[in-house]
Amino acid sequence: QVQLVESGGGLVQPGGSLRLSCAASGSIFSFVVMGWYRQAPGKERELVATIRSGGTTTYSDSVKGRFTISRDNAKNTVYLQMGSLIPEDTAVYYCVAHTILDHYWGQGTQVTVSS
Numbered sequence: 001q002v003q004l005v006e007s008g009g010g011l012v013q014p015g016g017s018l019r020l021s022c023a024a025s026g027s028i029f030s031f032v033v034m035g036w037y038r039q040a041p042g043k044e045r046e047l048v049a050t051i052r053s054g055g056t057t058t059y060s061d062s063v064k065g066r067f068t069i070s071r072d073n074a075k076n077t078v079y080l081q082m083g084s085l086i087p088e089d090t091a092v093y094y095c096v097a098h099t100i101l102d103h104y105w106g107q108g109t110q111v112t113v114s115s
Contacts (some may be wrong), residue, residue, distance in 0.1 A: 002026040002104045004095050009109030016113070017083045018072035022095030024076040024104050031097040035073055038091035038111075048093070049080060062088070085113045 008020040024031065035050035049069040050058045057069050068081040078095060091114050095106035 002047065004097060004104055004106035006095050006106040006109040009093065009111045011112045011114065012085055013115055014086055014113055016085050018085065018111060019082065020080040020093055020109060022078045024097050032100055033098045035096050036080050037071065037096060040091040053076065058112045087113050089113050104109060
């Protein structure tokens with residue numbers, strides 16, 4: 001079965017940077033689209049960024065210009081490079097990977113932006 005293993009979360013000061021990684025393993029060979037959601041306390045789950053297999057990306061307005069999503073198709077790994085972090089970025093970040101027929105979730109990794 002597909003497993004999405006996330007890493008890179010932690011505590012960072014405002015203005016700092018952090019890179020999240022999500023590596024997929026299992027029977028799925030490749031994914032049509034991979035992306036990141038986040039969930040902050042008391043807030044609705046938010047789609048942060050997506051990247052298709054061909055490289056096309058989308059970003060939420062709240063992170064546009066600060067975050068960069070990328071992927072390594074050979075490794076079935078998606079990354080989220082986060083810069084100029086602000087306290088509002090504090091959330092649990094979830095990796096998601098989509099095939100044509102289904103999608104899979106990572107376990108979530110906590111990102112805390114605080115002085």
